[in-house]
Amino acid sequence: MKVLAISSSPRIGGNSDLICDQFLKGAKESGHEATKINLAKQKISPCMACDVCRGNGGICVQKDDMANVLQQLIDADVILLASPVYFYSICAQMKTMIDRCYPRYTEIKNKKFYFALTAADTFDALDYATNDLRGFLECLPDSYEVELFDGSETWAKGDVKGKTVLAKAYEAGKNL
Numbered sequence: 001m002k003v004l005a006i007s008s009s010p011r012i013g014g015n016s017d018l019i020c021d022q023f024l025k026g027a028k029e030s031g032h033e034a035t036k037i038n039l040a041k042q043k044i045s046p047c048m049a050c051d052v053c054r055g056n057g058g059i060c061v062q063k064d065d066m067a068n069v070l071q072q073l074i075d076a077d078v079i080l081l082a083s084p085v086y087f088y089s090i091c092a093q094m095k096t097m098i099d100r101c102y103p104r105y106t107e108i109k110n111k112k113f114y115f116a117l118t119a120a121d122t123f124d125a126l127d128y129a130t131n132d133l134r135g136f137l138e139c140l141p142d143s144y145e146v147e148l149f150d151g152s153e154t155w156a157k158g159d160v161k162g163k164t165v166l167a168k169a170y171e172a173g174k175n176l
């Protein structure tokens with residue numbers, strides 16, 4: 001299977017990024033094709049709601065890195081969406097990517113989704129951000145959420161090391 005992790009934190013090697021790495025490590029060891037996209041390394045501007053894509057077969061007028069990201073989302077079988085919690089929501093990089101799926105979001109179908117969310121606060125702090133991601137899934141045909149990797153109670157870069165969530169992500173990737 002094609003396994004894709006979207007790592008949205010601006011902190012490369014940060015807590016949610018490390019969860020992605022463990023998930024992909026497990027997936028790779030089980031023979032799957034495992035790819036990570038760090039949104040921090042992509043140039044993706046916000047959706048302008050011009051609606052041109054609705055009349056031209058789903059081609060965005062903005063010529064940035066999103067066309068490639070969107071194609072990879074469409075091609076994947078399994079998708080991990082990873083975000084730090086910022087003001088109790090997903091971070092701007094993840095939300096920007098989600099909105100830019102607008103031209104072709106109905107083609108992101110038949111996927112298994114995993115979520116990874118990190119926050120300084122305790123588990124409840126993930127609630128709104130979980131709902132943000134669930135709202136996106138609600139719009140995708142025949143796609144469903146399998147598991148949420150709980151990266152709560154992490155603050156500094158690397159705080160997730162030694163927490164059970166890393167082993168859980170690895171196991172989930174391994175058992176795909």
Ligand SMILES: Cc1cc2nc3c(=O)[nH]c(=O)nc-3n(C[C@H](O)[C@H](O)[C@H](O)COP(=O)(O)O)c2cc1C
Binds near residue numbers: 083089119
């Ligand atoms: C702009 C900003 C807003 C944040 N807002 C919250 C918040 O509302 N609740 C919380 O528990 N942690 C908050 N945090 C802490 C991060 O969620 C936490 O450091 C997390 O481990 C970052 O994950 P990362 O290493 O994957 O980027 C915030 C951090 C930043 C930089």
